[in-house]
Amino acid sequence: MTYTRADFQTDQEVRWCPGCGDYTILASVQTFMAEMGLPKEKIVFISGIGCSSRFPYYMNTYGMHTIHGRAPAIASGLAASRPDLSVWVVTGDGDALSIGGNHLIHALRRNFNIKILLFNNQIYGLTKGQYSPTSELGKRTKSTPFGSIDYPFNPISLALGSEATFVARTVDMDRTHTQQMLEAAYRHRGAAFIEIYQNCNVFNDKAFIQITGKEERLHNRIDLREGEPIVFDGGAKAVVFRDGRCEVVETSSVDPKEILVHDPTREDPTIAFALSRLSHGPFGPTPLGIFRKVIRPTYEEQINRQLLEAQSRFGPGDLDKLIKSHGTWQVSG
């Protein structure tokens, strides 16, 4: 199947604010989908509520724009009953981490073969500017005129704590990196969680400037590459794992052998978690890339196995036998 990006565009007018990072992500996803060549009738986008959740309307695939926070639950039912489909969830920091937190963690631990794209802009956009579960402490918003006192989530730490088998982070502005993460998530068999830093230029502009700014990103963006030592800032800085935690050090100050070599396939999530703790928001050196990528049977595979086993053990379902299975007696006329 050969597609172009246009095959994935719908006739609906895209209605995000001009300059919104969602446009960039939409373009990345459409381009990626065209390149993957998966039949588009096999693809389903499911979203909750929020700016990002308008996404399915703009993807010429199957899609459902559902209710606040529940997209992972709805996707779970679809995936469980239709393992042949490629199911994608589009959600935001309010949708996934506040009202829908429960569904997110359970979808991840069950390891449905669904791909969850969390657009994190650290603000409520659609309701016009309240703080979100990823907003930094002290943030002044419409609902926190004296500053937020809510300690924020670290979405990567949360996903790892939820037993996710694939956890990655990318940023809207870097389309190449976004597409690489999408492809890795797609190729992963199981639940994939991608946090996408997404700029809300109306209510939280430049929240990710430390990662996206031309000057700033040089110093702060840590690219995680499988099999490579983790160094950044033009090689000046490195990440080491000491005393159970990751630390940023001057590369020149350590034995090169001490520099952490990135391996997302480690069964034990300790180091992935430690990497996620390098930053608690995009305010300084922050890793992008795949934190964890391990193989565990998917929910769909297991449910199918149980169905097949039951059929081979008990034969295909016989309704007449079933309703007589508790013992019967005859009444004759």
Next chain:
Amino acid sequence: MSDETATIESPTREIDKVVIRLAGDSGDGMQLAGARFTDASALFGNDLATLPNFPAEIRAPAGTLPGVSSFQVQIADFDILTAGDEPDCLVAMNPAALRANIGDLRPGGTLIVNEDAFDERNLAKAGYDSNPLEDGSLQGYRVIRVPMERLTKEAVKDTGVSGRDVLRSKNFFALGLLAWLFHRPEAPVIEWVEKRFADKPEIKEANIRAFRAGFTYGQATEAIKVTYVVPPATLPPGTYTNVTGNTALAWGLIAAAQCAKLPLFYGSYPITPASDILHELSRHKNFGVRTFQAEDEIAAVGAAIGAAFGGSLAVTGTSGPGLALKSEAISLAVMTELPLVVVDVQRAGPSTGMPTKTEQADLLFAMFGRHGEAPLPVLAVASPSDAFGMAIEAARIALRYMTPVLLLSDNYIANGSEPWRLPKVEELPDISVPFASKPNSPDGRFLPYLRDLHTFARPWAVPGTPGLEHRIGGLEKEAVTGNVSYDPANHQLMVDTRAWKIRNIANDIPPVEVEGDEDAELLVLGWGSTLGSIRAAVRRVRSDGEKVATAHLRHLNPFPANLEDLLERYPRVLIPELNTGQLRWLIQAEFLKRCDGLNKVTGQPFRVAEVEEKIREILKEAR
């Protein structure tokens, strides 16, 4: 034992019906013993109805009143409709069980007590100042004192069970005694024990020995001079099984999926008294049933909506508190017009209420418990075996009209059982609907909200179908295209259309049937689990030559098309309900017809006598 006047010389009396209640601690195995007695009676050919009654606590403090669990069964040689108003025979395993149940025992009834449990400690726990077995307070009953614990211990020694397990077999001792007293066949009980405890040989042996010891004790004791036999009932010919409402509902859903030629998906979160539907369905994976125990009630309905989008027969099941949580998602199913069956096994509320007691108080919530204008069909199961057919009916309506359907059951139906004349599987209806397979617009586009002209249903196009890619969602839809629309006139049109689609179902459901006198002064109108009590009461009144009619609603939204005419035909209408008047409220609002109510919210079903009394009262007024 309705026939106390039979000859005393005869060691066995034939009686037409008997109501038996077993009562003990919630850990005493009364539900199990009751269920075994019921099954043995069913296989013997009696008509029967059961009423389990147990505390919400799994093991409430032993020996106390809140810990008492009971199981009542009525068996008869004719077509009965309820588990009986008052027991003829009560088995009390301890003082608390006696105290909690003796008030219900028919004057002159038989009381079998486990006298070993009547020590000072247990008497005090039950709040007795003196031992009722000694103080003459039980004079009005035929009391049979049995040292059940001592005899059970004796019976199970050398089986290998020890410690606390020894006395756990005493329910089988009681069951053995009842089996002898009422001439129940032993084989079904023995066979069940052998199968159930196949991998626990000591317990199997202990239970069988205790059962036989109870039976033998009956033969040997001088305390019981007469035994009773209830001959098989003359029911319509056919193959019968004994079934509880939850089991019948689960089997009905499996049948519905077969009738619809679709895979069944059941999303649920454990909740009393609906959990047994999940348990039963999860056992039948060879039917292709996918069960999903979700993280919460919202996820359970959400997953079902996802499965519906994917082309499954999607069902979610819960009880009142869970239905409240599902409300927002059900509105999404209304808006997206996806087929979904929502089962609410009602229990006494509000809030946690009395989770193991019955009530019919979710009707108005089922009707209106959604935001916005969100009508949907509401159906109600009338008895345990009725749940099978109603599950198929709910699925039929959901699929044909592309709508969520609420199917109401309740605790009494869910845990109660009755004989069920099995349907012929090959005669079950075909309820399948075709998926959309090609574009439905001349220009080659797929229009997800282009409706069927008869049913007003939109097409069901499932992912995986090339060329029909489309998006649905909670935002208002433009008619025909399904695109997001804020157009005022379109919203009016869509609200009206969704309402009309549901109202139109009235033309596709069976008319409500009347039993009784066409020219009666009074119609007794019911719904749900009150069927048995109402029918039995009406029959009693009619057998005295009074004129009265009764009708029972299984479709509550929309109402059957003939209901309005029916209501006009009868000057008086009585609506007995286990709530404060919810169907009455609906009927009065819809038809502007003043109705009388008989309302009770004690967590217990109606006694036939209560309904009978109210009917007689109204007939008297009318004269």
